[in-house]
Amino acid sequence: MNIPKTSNPRIVIIGGGFAGVALAKKLSKQEVQVVLLDRNNYHTFQPLLYQVSTGGLEPDSIAYPIRKILKDFPNFYFRLANVEEIDTVKNKVRTDIGHLKFDYLIVASGSTTNYFGNSEIEKHSMAMKTIPQSLDLRSLILENFEEALLTSDLNERNALMNFVIVGGGPTGVELAGALAEIKKGILPKDYPDLDTRMAQINLIQSSDCLLKGMSAKASEKAEDFLEKLGVIVWKNLRVTNYDGKTATTNTDLTFKTETLVWAAGVEGAVIKGLDSEYFVTRGNRILVNEFNQIKGFENIFAIGDIACLCTEEFPNGFPMMAQPAIQQGNQLGDNLLRLLEEKPMKPFVYKDKGTMATIGRNKAVVDLKNFKFQGVFAWFVWMFVHLFFLIGFRNRMVVFVNWLYNYVRFDREARLIIRPFKKRLKEN
Amino acid sequence: MNIPKTSNPRIVIIGGGFAGVALAKKLSKQEVQVVLLDRNNYHTFQPLLYQVSTGGLEPDSIAYPIRKILKDFPNFYFRLANVEEIDTVKNKVRTDIGHLKFDYLIVASGSTTNYFGNSEIEKHSMAMKTIPQSLDLRSLILENFEEALLTSDLNERNALMNFVIVGGGPTGVELAGALAEIKKGILPKDYPDLDTRMAQINLIQSSDCLLKGMSAKASEKAEDFLEKLGVIVWKNLRVTNYDGKTATTNTDLTFKTETLVWAAGVEGAVIKGLDSEYFVTRGNRILVNEFNQIKGFENIFAIGDIACLCTEEFPNGFPMMAQPAIQQGNQLGDNLLRLLEEKPMKPFVYKDKGTMATIGRNKAVVDLKNFKFQGVFAWFVWMFVHLFFLIGFRNRMVVFVNWLYNYVRFDREARLIIRPFKKRLKEN
Numbered sequence: 001m002n003i004p005k006t007s008n009p010r011i012v013i014i015g016g017g018f019a020g021v022a023l024a025k026k027l028s029k030q031e032v033q034v035v036l037l038d039r040n041n042y043h044t045f046q047p048l049l050y051q052v053s054t055g056g057l058e059p060d061s062i063a064y065p066i067r068k069i070l071k072d073f074p075n076f077y078f079r080l081a082n083v084e085e086i087d088t089v090k091n092k093v094r095t096d097i098g099h100l101k102f103d104y105l106i107v108a109s110g111s112t113t114n115y116f117g118n119s120e121i122e123k124h125s126m127a128m129k130t131i132p133q134s135l136d137l138r139s140l141i142l143e144n145f146e147e148a149l150l151t152s153d154l155n156e157r158n159a160l161m162n163f164v165i166v167g168g169g170p171t172g173v174e175l176a177g178a179l180a181e182i183k184k185g186i187l188p189k190d191y192p193d194l195d196t197r198m199a200q201i202n203l204i205q206s207s208d209c210l211l212k213g214m215s216a217k218a219s220e221k222a223e224d225f226l227e228k229l230g231v232i233v234w235k236n237l238r239v240t241n242y243d244g245k246t247a248t249t250n251t252d253l254t255f256k257t258e259t260l261v262w263a264a265g266v267e268g269a270v271i272k273g274l275d276s277e278y279f280v281t282r283g284n285r286i287l288v289n290e291f292n293q294i295k296g297f298e299n300i301f302a303i304g305d306i307a308c309l310c311t312e313e314f315p316n317g318f319p320m321m322a323q324p325a326i327q328q329g330n331q332l333g334d335n336l337l338r339l340l341e342e343k344p345m346k347p348f349v350y351k352d353k354g355t356m357a358t359i360g361r362n363k364a365v366v367d368l369k370n371f372k373f374q375g376v377f378a379w380f381v382w383m384f385v386h387l388f389f390l391i392g393f394r395n396r397m398v399v400f401v402n403w404l405y406n407y408v409r410f411d412r413e414a415r416l417i418i419r420p421f422k423k424r425l426k427e428n
Numbered sequence: 429m430n431i432p433k434t435s436n437p438r439i440v441i442i443g444g445g446f447a448g449v450a451l452a453k454k455l456s457k458q459e460v461q462v463v464l465l466d467r468n469n470y471h472t473f474q475p476l477l478y479q480v481s482t483g484g485l486e487p488d489s490i491a492y493p494i495r496k497i498l499k500d501f502p503n504f505y506f507r508l509a510n511v512e513e514i515d516t517v518k519n520k521v522r523t524d525i526g527h528l529k530f531d532y533l534i535v536a537s538g539s540t541t542n543y544f545g546n547s548e549i550e551k552h553s554m555a556m557k558t559i560p561q562s563l564d565l566r567s568l569i570l571e572n573f574e575e576a577l578l579t580s581d582l583n584e585r586n587a588l589m590n591f592v593i594v595g596g597g598p599t600g601v602e603l604a605g606a607l608a609e610i611k612k613g614i615l616p617k618d619y620p621d622l623d624t625r626m627a628q629i630n631l632i633q634s635s636d637c638l639l640k641g642m643s644a645k646a647s648e649k650a651e652d653f654l655e656k657l658g659v660i661v662w663k664n665l666r667v668t669n670y671d672g673k674t675a676t677t678n679t680d681l682t683f684k685t686e687t688l689v690w691a692a693g694v695e696g697a698v699i700k701g702l703d704s705e706y707f708v709t710r711g712n713r714i715l716v717n718e719f720n721q722i723k724g725f726e727n728i729f730a731i732g733d734i735a736c737l738c739t740e741e742f743p744n745g746f747p748m749m750a751q752p753a754i755q756q757g758n759q760l761g762d763n764l765l766r767l768l769e770e771k772p773m774k775p776f777v778y779k780d781k782g783t784m785a786t787i788g789r790n791k792a793v794v795d796l797k798n799f800k801f802q803g804v805f806a807w808f809v810w811m812f813v814h815l816f817f818l819i820g821f822r823n824r825m826v827v828f829v830n831w832l833y834n835y836v837r838f839d840r841e842a843r844l845i846i847r848p849f850k851k852r853l854k855e856n
Contacts, residue, residue, distance in 0.1 A: 002578055004621075041570060042844045058826075060486035060842040067618040068841065077621060080574040080845070097578055131846055142469060146508040150430055150525055190495040193432075193505060394833045394841050398486075398826055405822045413496065413822050414488040416470045417508070418559055419847065 001098045003077050008033045011336065012093060012100060014083050014271065015108035016043050016066045019304030019325035021391075023106060026333020028073035032340070035102075037095060039082045041066060044131055045390055047322060048399075050171060052134040053141070054178035055415035056406055059131045061398040064391040083109070086273035088300060104299045104336060107274060107286065108329070111305035111320050114265035114283070124244040125262040128171060137261065138414075139421040141179075144258055145187070147422075149194050159256040161199040164247055166239045167263035168205030169212065170357040173222055175261060176203040177359035180229035185410045202255060204234045206264070211365070213319055214355055218365035221374040225359040239264070266320055268306040281308050285317055290347035292332050303328040309348060322389070323353055358382045361407065429526045431505050436461045439764065440521060440528060442511050442699065443536035444471050444494045447732030447753035449819075451534060454761020456501035460768070463530075465523060467510045469494060472559055473818055475750060476827075478599060480562040481569070482606035483843035484834055487559045489826040492819040511537070514701035516728060532727045532764060535702060535714065536757070539733035539748050542693035542711070552672040553690040556599060565689065566842075567849040569607075572686055573615070575850075577622050587684040589627040592675055594667045595691035596633030597640065598785040601650055603689060604631040605787035608657035613838045630683060632662045634692070639793070641747055642783055646793035649802040653787040667692070694748055696734040709736050713745055718775035720760050731756040737776060750817070751781055786810045789835070 003010075008031050013020045016038035027034045042063040051057040070076045081095040092101045113129055115122040126137045141163070148160040163179055165172045179201045187196035203210075203226065209219040210226075210233070223233055238250040239260070247255040267284035274280075279287040279295040285308035288294055292301045292309065304325035308317035318324035328348060335345040354368040356378065364379040366372065383403060390396050406412055431438075436459050441448045444466035455462045470491040479485040498504045509523040520529045541557055543550040554565045569591070576588040591607055593600045607629045615624035631638075631654065637647040638654075638661070651661055666678040667688070675683040695712035702708075707715040707723040713736035716722055720729045720737065732753035736745035746752035756776060763773040782796040784806065792807035794800065811831060818824050834840055 002580060002621075040845065041574065042846075058486040058488035059846060060488075060844060063844050063846070065618070065841065065843050068843075071617045071620075074620065079577070080571075135846070143508075146469065149507070152430060189499045190493070192499075192502070193430075392841060394830065394837075394839075397829045397833065401825045401829055402822065405825065409822075411822075413493065413820060415493050415496075416488060416491050417468065418470075418487060418491070418563070 001079055001081075001095070001100050003033075003035055003079075003100065006033050008075070009103040009340065010035060010101065011104045011106065012037065012102035013106045013108055014093070015110055015304070016040070016078075017046075017108060017110045017304060017325065018322045019110075019329040020106070020108035021066070021069055022326045022329025023108065023303065023333050024070055024073075024076065026330055027336065028070065028076060030075065030337060032336070033075055033077070034073070035077045035079065035100065036066065036070070037079050037081045037083055037093070037100075038066060039080070041078075041080050043069060043391060046129070047170075047386060049128050049131070049134045050175040050178055052131065052414075053128055053137040053175065054182060055138060055412040056178065057399060057402055058414050059135060061395045061402070062390065063131055064395060069391060083271055086271055088273060088297060091299070102299075105301070106332065107271065107294075107300070107302040107306055108304045108325075109269040109271055109306050111266040112269045113262060114267035115262065116265065118241065121239070121242050121260075121262060124242050125166075125260045127262055128175065129266070135419065136421040139417045139419060140259055142415055142417045143420060143422045145191055145194070149191065155256065158198055158200075159245070160258050161196070162202070162255065162257040162259070163200065164202045164204065164239070164255050164257045164260045165263060166204050166260065167265065168203060168207075168210035168233075168235075169263060170355075171263040172203055172205070172261075173210055173226065173357050173359060175263065176201055176226055176231045177229060177363070180226070180231045181360050182412065183230065186412060186415070190415075201231045202234060203231050204237050204239055204249075206236070206238045208235050210235075211357055214357070214365065215367045215372050217372055218357070218367050218374065222357060222359055222365050225363040229360055229363075266305070268308075270306065274300075282316060283308070291335055291345045292328055292348060301332055303332055311350070314350070318350055319355075321355070324350055327351060356382050356385065361410075429507055429509075429523070429528050431461075431463055431507075431528065434461050436503070437531040437768065438463060438529065439532045439534065440465065440530035441534045441536055442521070443538055443732070444468070444506075445474075445536060445538045445732060445753065446750045447538075447757040448534070448536035449494070449497055450754045450757025451536065451731065451761050452498055452501075452504065454758055455764065456498065456504060458503065458765060460764075461503055461505070462501070463505045463507065463528065464494065464498070465507050465509045465511055465521070465528075466494060467508070469506075469508050471497060471819060474557070475598075475814060477556050477559070477562045478603040478606055480559065480842075481556055481565040481603065482610060483566060483840040484606065485827060485830055486842050487563060489823045489830070490818070491559055492823060497819060511699055514699055516701060516725060519727070530727075533729070534760065535699065535722075535728070535730040535734055536732045536753075537697040537699055537734050539694040540697045541690060542695035543690065544693065546669065549667070549670050549688075549690060552670050553594075553688045555690055556603065557694070563847065564849040567845045567847060568687055570843055570845045571848060571850045573619055573622070577619065583684065586626055586628075587673070588686050589624070590630070590683065590685040591628065591687050591689070592630045592632065592667070592683050592685045593689045593691060594632050595693065596631060596635075596638035596661075596663075597691060598783075599691040600631055600633070600689075601638055601654065601785050601787060603691065604629050604654055604659045605657060605791070608654070608659050609788050610840065611658065614840060614843070618843075629659045630662060631659050632665050632667055632677075634664070634666045636663050638663075639785055642785070642793065643795045643800050645800055646785075646795050646802065650785060650787055650793050653791040657788055657791075694733070696736075698734065702728075710744060711736070711748075719763055719773045720756055720776060729760055731760055739778070742778070746778055747783075749783070752778060755779060784810050784813065789838075
């Protein structure tokens, strides 16, 4: 892999998400060598992927070159690599570009879509965990409308304009809201020769409330907002299969749809060699102690979505979101330095900064520790927080310009089919 | 195709480029039915594609949804379609989504890369005529640098960092300049562990001057600017083949390179049914009279790159650029309306608004009719003109923010490998 050997300990980080990047930053300018491996050369700001799918933002403005984040750190090496296996005995990782020895290894490989073993759903549904996936969904949505124009078969046209989103967490709720706004604000203008009132947005949640991790008030209000926008919310309903045409459920209900978005769950992106039952727990996450150390290892850690750090308040680990990831990355950075100085590490303490979700224009829900609010103000808070956490001044400016424009003009201009998805599928 | 029959004459336009869009706008709100067919749902601002390839702009900001351009026109229909054949006898077009009858047909299908019959070059080189092509080139450039880091074979590393651009027209010159700026300003920061001084940018021109259509002064100055930026300019040299590893020339010279960009020529994108030798002339363009009417037809026209309108000043047709396309679109719009009112059409007169090319930061060349200038002022004029001609307020804002940022920070942040190109090639 052409990484020089130095006398400094080598810390290898797998994954340039929120956790990995936070950690790498902490280790900069220290007496260590940091190697970050990621299969992409960019960091993805996942909370805004749904806006890429719905044409509100360009993908480039929510991604950021990893090399640029860490360009001022002379002890830092990035490699574009897919880690295939971890050898915990010989302390090395095997990747598609070669082997690499480590002194310390930090697994920050994040999470991936959980299909709960259903390969039919996996094959036919759309996911929204990466930028290419989000762009594919954007293409598909637009391709469906173009196709709907061409058919005189009403059933087919309805299936093309029927969107089924499975999963009532933040991703599902935010996507449903954005699609509803497209239906209302953009479709009638773009497709005057199509009866776009027939477009349906179905949001399906298996339990009895949306936004499960949030307060009851937030959940109710989110549902209320969605219904006002015209989204059909289904609760206590589970999609059991989808063959590309029809989604079946655990009841008699079926949905004829050409677009099923699977946002029903995520699971840890475990890597071979660290997939032992001994420490991989529910949700495919790796069990770690309060220092994010993986059970049985002194020098191997896991942080972010992949890590399951169980506390009294969170007996199944922290929610798989940006905040715990960033905080664990920061904390582990400090701890590694302590470890190198032979000082005792400090246990991780999660500072809950609150959670929030946006449903649409002027509509968001925010839960802070002592203050829960919904509506216009929540929406502005949501925007401010997301702008603040985006990496890069240019990204913030571009996102801000887009949001301002979209707000004033009731528009979303990035509705481009750059790489057709359906067409590509058919050709393969 | 589900387009309603009305008593108004149906005008079918093939292609939503500069010419097609200008024409469609002219025909809006008239007593005609306008159907625009394009294989993309967006209009591409081709003059800025090289900035997409070099990470200076996001693709979404130089593309614009065609439906949105024409959303206020009740007589306008857009269909996402690839036109496969034109039936000039039955007055209909065959597309991948069905047949369509026309009363008037306007071919504005533009141009495509001309490989002069060399299928090896076509297979292995990169083109830059569409947004997906430009994104592929962006990926390839970045993938090459990532790969260069991994090899200790000096020849291989040099081939990965050797860029060969064939064609010294505006596209080649602008791309070479942008790559040189990346080499200077970004590579050393992004790849501190790579000797990026070894990166080479070769610009190869078959004749004895760059920017052939421009003044001698512009040509000289462009060459001077390029050389100051470190581009190696080759004149009177022709690339005869490229097998993906080595480019051979009409001399003893060969270039070992993993990236050959073919910007040596374009040709008309002629459609079956209108490909008769009777009116297809050099450069694969369709011969038209002064009303842009195709020889032998009353109701079939060609405008833009595909049309060859020969005048005394331009015996081989107008240059294949935005200005003649826009002006022909506008003029034909007026002429069609005159035709419908049974008034005589007016012949097309080209108003030369000048040509320009940018080489890099503060470096551009501008030829106006009575005033030719180069340097900083030319560069500002170039920027202003390109912002002005971009479609859409949001696009202008986003491009402006990017340019401002890039200028102040000597940066280009969209250096993301979203859809790896080399990896995709290998997998297929």
